[in-house]
Amino acid sequence: MHIVSPYLLFIGDATDQLSIKMARGAADWRPELCIGEYSVAGCTVTTGIEKMSIEQAAKKGAKSFVLGFANSGGVLEKKWLPYILSAMDHGMDIVSGLHNKLCDFPELVNKAQQTQQQLLDIRHPKAEFSTGTGVKRSGKRLLTVGTDCSVGKMYTSLSLEKSMKKLNFDVDFRATGQCGILIAGQGVAIDCVIADFISGASESLSPNNKPEHWDIIEGQGSLSHPAFAGVSLGLLHGSQPDALVICHDLNRSHMRGLPESQFPSIASTIKLNLQAAKLTNPDVKVVGITVNTSSVSIEEGQRICQQLSTEFSLPCVDPMRDGTDSIVKTLV
């Protein structure tokens, strides 16, 4: 699967910044891939990039129409079909990270056949994977892992990639979720593969490479999350990382979505991940910690990072406020 750029980001009539996470991720991290944003009456939010119609975007060369919004159930509402059909008529592939599949709407399948455009359901991997082998691959790999879900693993990974590119590393960001896939133009929604193939799909995501090449792999879930730890472990084993970065968010008292669950310490997160990662890479090391400190002042955030850095003898930063250069320096 390969998503062809440039993208027209369609945010519909969204009124909530969180609901346009897909569009914002692409606009924030790959502005060069995004030709414009298209919204309709009622929309009160924006990614900040230039607004334009389907016709205008087509004239400027847009190749993919991205459904950049999501409601809670990931449902594709019928009201959006005319916009999607029009985008295909204007020469664009359709990219969706919704739970509902584009391919399940006969009118879209017909139009796709007629126009030769692709319907890309990036949340539903189509590739046939093999089961994992655990065999060591060439090249280097870094995986972001978390105390919990939604603690900034994708943003940390992208910040690391940016920092490494600046320092002339040979590096690729490897996406494992729908936002990341849109940003990278490819990847595998790892929590959507059949359980038997989690590890095998993860292996295929960062294949053999040059010895000095780094893959920065977007982590998923947490080994301490009762719902998603299996995904996290399969991804960890398949990634066989040389380096781990621990991602954390302030002010959480329980695992995301589970009020009765216990939140793990950073120390136990380091211990659990190192222990499990050693199965496929005995030389794995933790090279840094990132914290989303957006809920406190810059000064307070820096104080917290400094404290964690001292406690664990590791660089600790907020990737959005500080960047991740200090972590990348440990990889040189």
Add this chain to the structure above:
Amino acid sequence: MHIVSPYLLFIGDATDQLSIKMARGAADWRPELCIGEYSVAGCTVTTGIEKMSIEQAAKKGAKSFVLGFANSGGVLEKKWLPYILSAMDHGMDIVSGLHNKLCDFPELVNKAQQTQQQLLDIRHPKAEFSTGTGVKRSGKRLLTVGTDCSVGKMYTSLSLEKSMKKLNFDVDFRATGQCGILIAGQGVAIDCVIADFISGASESLSPNNKPEHWDIIEGQGSLSHPAFAGVSLGLLHGSQPDALVICHDLNRSHMRGLPESQFPSIASTIKLNLQAAKLTNPDVKVVGITVNTSSVSIEEGQRICQQLSTEFSLPCVDPMRDGTDSIVKTLV
């Protein structure tokens, strides 16, 4: 999904005992559900139960025609379609644990509509699962876990169930693989669910129950297997077991299918599983060890079990040679 008994076990032209594992599992553990075995010219193996034709089985009341054989790719060969169509004409549902789906053969789908018989692809869960919650459920649960794949977790589980029934426990065997599902008549092929739902599907498999009720849950894979540990961990978290039984096979030098991998010790298997299981049940205990000693003499097998029993201060048995009464006694 519910498989209606009695079963006619179809073993085709199989010549290898291992290839009729599905049929043998049902004949060994649920002879009362199996009305007969049906094979064709060339077949050199048997489950040992009465041989009969489709017509004879139908007259005796057979309700399900079980594809009890498998080739290495799990492919359904076209040559079997006439037998399957005939079985439907004789009032039987079709049960398959093959990789190929019955539902992907239009002639079978048409016949199923015409005869109102079911096509049951037990390796392909159809249920919509929720993600896991980690919330404690009522009733008691025992999960079999292993040093590796194929070390006797299903047989241990069924032996425990048998032993507990004999001692008047209120107990259910909960199946997580295709052989187990055929034996139980229901269950979830846990390695075939979407990764996001491993833990949630496992939770649904052993729902709230009476405080004294035991679910004996069939384990899958191993936390030390680089390909399948994610499945094992999701199943472990979702099962929230009160009791674990460690299953082991003699004479293994590496993980099944992976010559380069390291085989874990029983001690490290106990440690890993207890540590992970505590996330959803802090009171979890290991209550016994089972060993497949079929590769050595009975005396040597007993010596090995005695040695492990002393080393770990736990009952240790070969479930096929000794039964599992000594483990069940620790649950009273």
